[in-house]
Amino acid sequence: MIDLAxxxxxxxxxxxxxxxxxxxxxxxxxxxxxxxxxxQDDLIRRTGAAIVEPDEVFADRNVAGVVIASSTxxxxxxxxxxxxxxxxxxxxxxxxxxxxxxxxxxxxxxASALPVMLGFQxxxxxxxxxxxxxxxxxxxxxxxxxxxxxxxPGPPSIAYVKVSGGMLRDQAIHDFDQARFMTAEEITSIxxxxxxxxxxxxxxAGDIDSLLVTMTIAxxxxxxxxxxxxxxxxxxxxxxxxxxxxxxxxxNRPQNDIRIAAASGLLSAPPMDYFIARFxxxxxxxxxxxxxxxRNGTKPLANVRDGLEAQRLAEAALISINTxxxxxxxxxxxx
Ligand SMILES: NC(=O)c1ccc[n+]([C@@H]2O[C@H](COP(=O)([O-])OP(=O)(O)OC[C@H]3O[C@@H](n4cnc5c(N)ncnc54)[C@H](O)[C@@H]3O)[C@@H](O)[C@H]2O)c1
Numbered sequence: 001m002i003d004l005a006x007x008x009x010x011x012x013x014x015x016x017x018x019x020x021x022x023x024x025x026x027x028x029x030x031x032x033x034x035x036x037x038x039x040q041d042d043l044i045r046r047t048g049a050a051i052v053e054p055d056e057v058f059a060d061r062n063v064a065g066v067v068i069a070s071s072t073x074x075x076x077x078x079x080x081x082x083x084x085x086x087x088x089x090x091x092x093x094x095x096x097x098x099x100x101x102x103x104x105x106x107x108x109x110x111a112s113a114l115p116v117m118l119g120f121q122x123x124x125x126x127x128x129x130x131x132x133x134x135x136x137x138x139x140x141x142x143x144x145x146x147x148x149x150x151x152x153p154g155p156p157s158i159a160y161v162k163v164s165g166g167m168l169r170d171q172a173i174h175d176f177d178q179a180r181f182m183t184a185e186e187i188t189s190i191x192x193x194x195x196x197x198x199x200x201x202x203x204x205a206g207d208i209d210s211l212l213v214t215m216t217i218a219x220x221x222x223x224x225x226x227x228x229x230x231x232x233x234x235x236x237x238x239x240x241x242x243x244x245x246x247x248x249x250x251x252n253r254p255q256n257d258i259r260i261a262a263a264s265g266l267l268s269a270p271p272m273d274y275f276i277a278r279f280x281x282x283x284x285x286x287x288x289x290x291x292x293x294x295r296n297g298t299k300p301l302a303n304v305r306d307g308l309e310a311q312r313l314a315e316a317a318l319i320s321i322n323t324x325x326x327x328x329x330x331x332x333x334x335x
Contacts, residue, residue: 002294005030005057006049007078008070009040012092012119015276016067019287021047026291030057033070054078058085065294067287068092069119072165076101083112090290092119093173095307097165099315099335106308115293117286117300118307120177124285129301131241131248132182141244146182146223148175149238151231153274155199155209166207167194167227168314175225176313177306179215182241183223186309187215191326192317198230213317234271235278253278 002025006017009031020028028047032054033040043049057063058081065088068078076096082089089109095102095118109116122128134140150171156164164170179187194211196203203209209229216222239250252271260267272278292298315335316327327333 002026002064002291003029003060003062004065004067005032005052005060005063006067006069007032007054007057007074008068008092009033009035009037009043010069010071011276013067013069014039014043015283016069016090016287017043017047017049019284020067020291022284023288023291029060029063032057054081058082058087064088065090065290067290071163072097072170073163076105079105079116080108083108083114083116086112086114088115088290088294090117090119090286091304091307093177093307094165094169094311094314095304097169099311102308102311103334106304109304115297115300116304117290117293118302118304119286120174120181120302120306120310121279121282121286122174122178123181123282123301124289125279125282126285127250128178128181128239128282131239131250134246134248135182135241135243136184140241140246140248142221143183143241143243144221145242146179146221147240147242148178148223148225149227149236150175150225151228151233151236153231153234155202155229158201158205161202161205161207166318167209167211167229168318169311171229172211172213172225172227172317173310173314175213175227176317177302177310178239179223179225179313180306180309181301182239183217183221185217185219185221186331187223187313187329188218189216189326189328190214190313190316190320192320194317194321198228202229208321211317211321215313235274236271237278 028049031049068091135143192213194208198209211227213225241248254269256269
């Protein structure tokens, strides 16, 4: 039996806890979250987990791994505590809102040689993975241009905007990660424009809601992403990989596969509601991979370095927006 602990019983903590609890030979022994809620009670009923303080988790030698799914401002300390306690770690993105803290935490995690996995679930989505594999094994030919769209169904609450690190470190970080995952290269220049067109209150809170980014790689390949906090279509999340032999498309997944034809035209179902529905399979695969990493030493598709590199791109994009100029990137570039 593998004993695990989950930090955070909010939106994503609930998803990870339920997925872990469904795996054979896995027990969620502890849940840590200072805020009680009906959802937390439900998780306790499903798993039999005890609600404890962090120290109890780190002191328990039988706990093989911890899942850090708590609010972003708690990740860095929990990750360092997990490393000190020699636990396998899964940490949600972003590692910290402060890039110098991200570099310190990543260095500590890498020096420990402990298995540490980052929460970039798109890497575990069967569609994203199949496209990446088709590029990586040469079938699609050389990837020349990658285009991505991420539009949320609606803007987050202002309270969330204030603590989440803003659109770049919170939402667009997944696209920055995909840029590296699909191209398997590091970005060398980035130019971004961003402003507020959806909700002026987001601007008043110091964030943006509309973003366009153009990135290039030393080999000449190009990546473009468009991000928005509003999707008239719902959760609109697509990718197009233009390669020498093939163009690979990842479309939205509809809520059902029924198409209705009538004299007025054709109707199909809207896209899956939001990320929890759209990436349901990916989240399950992610927790399976976390347990596989603990059991068999299998390398995760996203590690702490991937968390750092995606955030480096987010920080560079932010500087580009603020200065109006492209940012040249080197492996040791710091904001
Ligand atoms: N990879 C993804 O697809 C994905 C999706 C959603 C959220 N996230 C990330 O997951 C994290 C949580 O997001 P959420 O949407 O679930 O937020 P949430 O606000 O719904 O839940 C966060 C929970 O963490 C708890 N918490 C705060 N500090 C804690 C601490 N020190 N120890 C234990 N619990 C603590 C809060 O009480 C809350 O219940 C964020 O960092 C977010 O960026 C990732």
